[in-house]
Amino acid sequence: MQHSETADARVRGPIGWYVSTLRFLAGATMMMIVVIMTAQVTARYIFGSSLIWAEELCRYILIWQTFLFIGLAYTKGELVAVDIVPLMLSPRWRLALKALVSIPILVFLWLMMVNGFDYSTRFGHQIVPAVDFIFMSLIGHGVGLSIFWVYVSVAVGSALLALHIIASLVLDWRQLPNAPEKPAPTEAEG
Template sequence: MDKFLEKWTFLEERLLIFSLVFNTLLIFTQIIMRGAFNSSLSWSEELSRYVFIWQIWLGADLAYAYHEHIRVEMIYHWLPGPKACRILDILVDVMWLAFNIFLTYKGFDLCQSMASRHTLSSGMRLPLTYVYAALPVASFFLSLRLVYSLYTKLRGGSQDPKEV
């Protein structure tokens, strides 16, 4: 599992870097088109929005990999010791995993609903299933990370490099 998550993290980083560069160039092109040529690309704003949606969801997964999500660390200082902190960490991950499983399941239902209705985007006529798939895909990969994190924590290790 370690190797898979390592490779997935590498791939996800590269994908997010590429999508950020692509989105920046797309928006820059739109600005130049409007400013210099008094014309615009009808599809660029919509595509930029969809790329951004994927960036957000995949970025949440990557943020977990690097322990960069916002936490209320003051609670850990109120707990009586490291064992209580570990138990709280495990409870938080269990709740987060349950929520991600819910998001994966309901996101998959949403994608099926969109596909069955053949819902298309207004400007590009792109099937919205591709846009909404960001939710179940990213939630699934975050669930994998959470399962591995729970496995590691329950075996006595800690994945979090920060000492609380």
């Protein structure tokens, strides 16, 4: 399912708020990574010392980015897909194939969500060293941010991607009566 930028702009209500929030978070977290890595490079090559927490903090931000934004990428049709067979099918059969392929994916995402949450709770007593080091330097004591908040990204991201897949199936089913026999060409096709 692919949407244009103008279609996204017309979305209102909770879904519009959700998409807007994800887009804001995508920009804000990428800006954080750029600022942190610029400070790291500046500290290392200009001042001759390194920020020992920079790489770890950027890694955690990248983990959250991956799991938060994969659902949005799926909805916009930005994930790698092989569309040869679906393009040869009628809209009904295309939807049936999409539903059939979605079943094992949703089962896998359910397992990732359940086991990801279980895994994250096992290490809830450990702290994120980078964040503690930053706060120790700034205010004299650490904040004790649990590593749970890094590991739970797997469960959150899996749940969000599953919701995007289900929403895509429902939307395709609702649009089935008006679906063209051949899908519109993507930007890559011309």
